[in-house]
Amino acid sequence: MRQPVASRLPQRAMFGAAVALALAAPVAEARAETAPPVAIAAHSEVQGRQTRLSFTMQSCVKTEAYLLGAPARAVVDLPEVNFQIDPADGAAAPAPANERRLTAPAAPTAGLIASFRFGRLAPGKSRIVADLTGPAEIVSVACVPIPGAVELTLVLAPSTDSAFKAATRAGARRQALAAAPPPPLTAPLPSDKPVVVIDPGHGGVDSGALGRNHAVEKSIVLDFAKALGAQLSAGGHYRVVFTREDDRFISLGERTRIARRLNAALFVSVHADSLRRADDDVSGATIYTVSDRASDAEAARIAEHENMADSSAGEEIRQDSGDVNDILLDLTRRETRAFSGVFARSLGEYFKVAARLNKNPRRSAGFVVLKSPDVPSVLLELGYLSNARDVADLTSPGWRDKAAAQVAKAIDRFFAEQRPPAAAAALKATQSAGN
Numbered sequence: 001m002r003q004p005v006a007s008r009l010p011q012r013a014m015f016g017a018a019v020a021l022a023l024a025a026p027v028a029e030a031r032a033e034t035a036p037p038v039a040i041a042a043h044s045e046v047q048g049r050q051t052r053l054s055f056t057m058q059s060c061v062k063t064e065a066y067l068l069g070a071p072a073r074a075v076v077d078l079p080e081v082n083f084q085i086d087p088a089d090g091a092a093a094p095a096p097a098n099e100r101r102l103t104a105p106a107a108p109t110a111g112l113i114a115s116f117r118f119g120r121l122a123p124g125k126s127r128i129v130a131d132l133t134g135p136a137e138i139v140s141v142a143c144v145p146i147p148g149a150v151e152l153t154l155v156l157a158p159s160t161d162s163a164f165k166a167a168t169r170a171g172a173r174r175q176a177l178a179a180a181p182p183p184p185l186t187a188p189l190p191s192d193k194p195v196v197v198i199d200p201g202h203g204g205v206d207s208g209a210l211g212r213n214h215a216v217e218k219s220i221v222l223d224f225a226k227a228l229g230a231q232l233s234a235g236g237h238y239r240v241v242f243t244r245e246d247d248r249f250i251s252l253g254e255r256t257r258i259a260r261r262l263n264a265a266l267f268v269s270v271h272a273d274s275l276r277r278a279d280d281d282v283s284g285a286t287i288y289t290v291s292d293r294a295s296d297a298e299a300a301r302i303a304e305h306e307n308m309a310d311s312s313a314g315e316e317i318r319q320d321s322g323d324v325n326d327i328l329l330d331l332t333r334r335e336t337r338a339f340s341g342v343f344a345r346s347l348g349e350y351f352k353v354a355a356r357l358n359k360n361p362r363r364s365a366g367f368v369v370l371k372s373p374d375v376p377s378v379l380l381e382l383g384y385l386s387n388a389r390d391v392a393d394l395t396s397p398g399w400r401d402k403a404a405a406q407v408a409k410a411i412d413r414f415f416a417e418q419r420p421p422a423a424a425a426a427l428k429a430t431q432s433a434g435n
């Protein structure tokens, strides 16, 4: 299970050179203090009953390790670390081994870690998340010097169900206490322009789908979102807001809150998918809207996968208190879904001019991020990172600009055909004036 680190050894030797340089030059030293330490390699291994997850790093950092349940995870919170490690290094073993594990209990020799992730949580904060195969306890988390570097190691051992449950409750409390207070509710800036929220999926510790040629969903969708934002801003008709503009984790709930807080007129979530199976002939873009019942099994699978984003990032999932049963809210939700459907159809027509669509390009399912009752919301899956042609397209700046221009056109069309909100507001004002 140990992954080769030999290819990265020259980089490890560079740490020593960097330290020497820092000592020689005070300016470099100041920079070294502010730059987050670099991590260059990660591996997990089984030693007897214990499973160890180790990161080779430039220097030790303060850590806080705890357990979470449903699903079972071990989380290590750290100050910001610059992870120069392929996210695929921590991904679950590829099929068919992985599919076997889904149907049969894990072999006792397989260890306690099924897969792991690492990355930025927020500015100044990083996180490591390990998916566990069963109840475990944290034996230790320690950082020790090794030649030319340090090694941060999380050691896990099997535990009982009841001890694990108690530990996950403590972990959830610990995370809740450490959580940053929610951003203040600022009033939306007065703007006569409609607000369009662009939502690049995933980010930070949650990489999203991993594909061919080291394609990573979180980076591909951020590049696309920026290209789309640039096109929309150039037209001058909208106030464009991004849910994230860099590599950080944003919860699904926060994404919809941003849109609702700003009275957004449209919410466009950008994603890319990947299939684990070897059938790489599945390709092309798909446009999703929210529905109570999924349009098909594939849509249900993708929604389930996308809805796991918070859990992947090592967040304790709090149960939703459920939908409020309110007639006005219900009417608003229905009207919003109708608008979303209109935009989704038009988006497909425009998008296919620049890009290939999936053979079934309009689908719906219960995407959490599309559930704002009062903001028309659409999720665009740009393509499949498991398909070579899609990866070539999605990573090409030329394709990106052309495809983003088509999305911008679809957005222009959506607003041109809608009754301008200003007119509706004026109508209301006239009526309330008693005319």
Ligand SMILES: [Zn+2]
Pocket (backbone or CB within 6 Å): 201, 202, 208, 209, 217, 271, 272, 306
């Ligand atoms: Zn996604």
